[in-house]
Amino acid sequence: MAANASSRATVLLFAVYASLASATTYTVGGVHSWMTGVDYADWASGKTFVVGDKLLFSYVRTDHTVTKVSKSEYDACSGSDAKSEDNTSGLTTVTLATPGMHYFICIMPDHCAGGMKLVVNVSVTASAGSGGLEVTGTNAGGGLLVPVKAPVVAAATVALIELGLL
The missing domain is CATH 2.60.40.420 (Cupredoxins -  blue copper proteins)
Structure with a gap:
């Protein structure tokens, strides 16, 4: 469970930083x-x-x-x-x-x-055609991750808090 949460947190953090960089x-x-x-x-x-x-x-x-x-x-x-x-x-x-x-x-x-x-x-x-980021892959438990399109910082922060990682 902790590996799964850690994997999701990594994807969310990556998406947040990509979103900030692409403003x-x-x-x-x-x-x-x-x-x-x-x-x-x-x-x-x-x-x-x-x-x-x-x-x-x-x-x-x-x-x-x-x-x-x-x-x-x-x-x-x-x-x-x-x-x-x-x-x-x-x-x-x-x-x-x-x-x-x-x-x-x-x-x-x-x-x-x-x-x-x-x-x-x-x-x-952003839409996929306008430079938006879509992250897909598998988590540490082998399950498929749901695509994430460059979330805003607030949404990612809430998700990390819910995962207990912030």
Whole structure:
């Protein structure tokens, strides 16, 4: 039993480290950065965002903001109750720490309405075609291990605690 738990822990640790190493930093808007007149829906299409990835917003700090908002605030281009990220440097990095939809706008007058709004759908793991890690094999007891796709750190930590190895 202990060998089986140890084998599972090794696979989980390997997957966690691979997941961390494969995190991607995306420069929002690509060469256009965070500014009016960019189609951010087009920029985000075709990209697979996963937990641990980062969004780098580059902008003129006196002209724009990066504000994380709810869906309704995104739809209404209103960030009155929203949390503005660090907007003092002109370089704001947001780590995508949870799965689901994440909404960002610029709250400067008319900027959101002019297209400075971004929504990204964050997955827990990358798909096999996007560089996700799949680990298979047999454990020390000879049984087949269930495939594991690069779990997030929190999930792996919970599993290790449940196995009594942390």
